[in-house]
Amino acid sequence: MAARIWPLVKLATKVTIAGGAVYVACDSGLLGNSEQGSEALEKAKAAVPPALEEWMKYFGLEAQRPTMPRIEFSPVNSWNAGVRWTISSLSDAPTRVSEYTSQGLQYIKDLVK
Amino acid sequence: MSEKELGKKWDRCLADGVTKLGTGLGLGIVFSVLFFKRRTWPITLFSGAGLGMAYSNCQNDLRSHYLLHRRKKQEQ
Numbered sequence: 424m425a426a427r428i429w430p431l432v433k434l435a436t437k438v439t440i441a442g443g444a445v446y447v448a449c450d451s452g453l454l455g456n457s458e459q460g461s462e463a464l465e466k467a468k469a470a471v472p473p474a475l476e477e478w479m480k481y482f483g484l485e486a487q488r489p490t491m492p493r494i495e496f497s498p499v500n501s502w503n504a505g506v507r508w509t510i511s512s513l514s515d516a517p518t519r520v521s522e523y524t525s526q527g528l529q530y531i532k533d534l535v536k
Numbered sequence: 537m538s539e540k541e542l543g544k545k546w547d548r549c550l551a552d553g554v555t556k557l558g559t560g561l562g563l564g565i566v567f568s569v570l571f572f573k574r575r576t577w578p579i580t581l582f583s584g585a586g587l588g589m590a591y592s593n594c595q596n597d598l599r600s601h602y603l604l605h606r607r608k609k610q611e612q
Contacts (some may be wrong), residue, residue: 451558460552
């Protein structure tokens, strides 16, 4: 009797766990529209440091936690600065090339003299 | 659509993509462990589905500015 029921119980437990995971995902807005998804990400980001601190306290690793260095780096600003530099170099390139060419020719003329 | 608004939409798209990819990955792992004997394909399937949902949301979000909404049409 127990041998027949056990597989059913196992299946029911698995279905409950999987169903619960899907329900939690849907209920918390993880599978909703863009706004709900970005809100869920902000909530998760806000919840990580306190949760991490609590776990550290629980394991007695408080003193060992290294402080996160604040990295003041913006990829967007770096990219934009790179684009501006490239375009300004390209616009100056003909003038500079002609300058360097004339300087080079003058140098060769002086050498030949 | 102003550039600021467009930038916010793209930020939302990326955040949503990360969220849905993570959710798909998590659910894929759960289903893989529980039902499919720790095979890889459910993880790939669910992650892909999450990415697809994020893509669809992003597409709707970016197009919504150009759609004539029914309420405005009724007001007119």
